[in-house]
Amino acid sequence: MPQQQSPAGRPGGPEQVVPWRPPVDDPFLRAAQRQARPAGLGRRLGARAVDGVLTAAVAAAVAFPFAGPSADHFREQVEAAEQAGETRQIWLVDGTTGVYLAIVLGALLVFGLLYEVLPTARWGRTLGKKLFGVRVLDIEEQDTPSFGAALRRWLVYGLLAPLGVGVVNVLWCLFDRPWRQCWHDKAARTFVARGTEESGPLG
Template sequence: MSDYGEPPSHDGNRRTGWAELGSGETVELARIGARFGARVLDAIIVGVVFFVLILVFASASSSGDAADFSGFDVTGILLGLVVGIGYEVVQIALWGRTLGKRIVGIRVIHAAHGGLPGWGKAFGRWAIPGLLALIPLVGWLLSILCYVSATWDRVYQGWHDKAAGTLVTRN
């Protein structure tokens, strides 16, 4: 902010930490460190939920004392999709933030008007890195690159934000 409490104006392609919405409103962008922290927290939460569900499904499918993980490839992928959509898409669509984003104080907004992204944008934002991760051998690298791409963008938009038309802002 300036000394007068006004956000700085757009300065070409230079990063200012601010973005102007389609409505003309100016918003303060979330820093990359906060976004990274939120992503790590969300990954831990999703990982724990996924791990518990895998154990429950494997134990339920076994007939003996040991859990049976055979044939779990397709079930694991489907379970991962359900957990990912259930965690990320639902929270972003309804509240504009996941638990990890809430903890670090950031939110996802619709780039045109600053409101909640809605279901389509929330799903699109999740689907880009989520589906990239399914590509054999290089998918995980492409998924990470999708998030890292925000580091060189003027308004800190990763590929998933650009595709969905969203911005990540400070509260």
């Protein structure tokens, strides 16, 4: 009588079970590996310090030619009041110095658009963020933010920075979860990530 074989092909042997192995190309695994992680406070402060120094340098360079004329104008106002023997209120910002201030603010606005907004919308980073290996990403798309989001992010930061709450805004990412957002990130629905893929001149 012929000997009965098991389905595995071995006579009388137990049926072998092939262990499950994950597919070589797992899309869910690749998506998890690409998931961006929020950057730490040290990297973010370092990047912001570089950007802040560059912005301050541009502001100083633009304002320097107006420093002397502004001082002379203020001195003339004081001397005119003394000669007239009047007690009058002299404003630091008037029709003359206001023009100088408007020129400086306009230059900073143009610089911010060229240095902060456009590179953030195009590559997700400025020079400071490039040096410290961080990148601004949209929360939902996990990609560079739109121009409108980048503009909104920069404007909110710029408005809060001169105020006392600007410090709270920067430190807010220490307590925020899970994306460690500052207030300007929440306004733009972005977060600052580390270890992301690089592309472009600032990538």
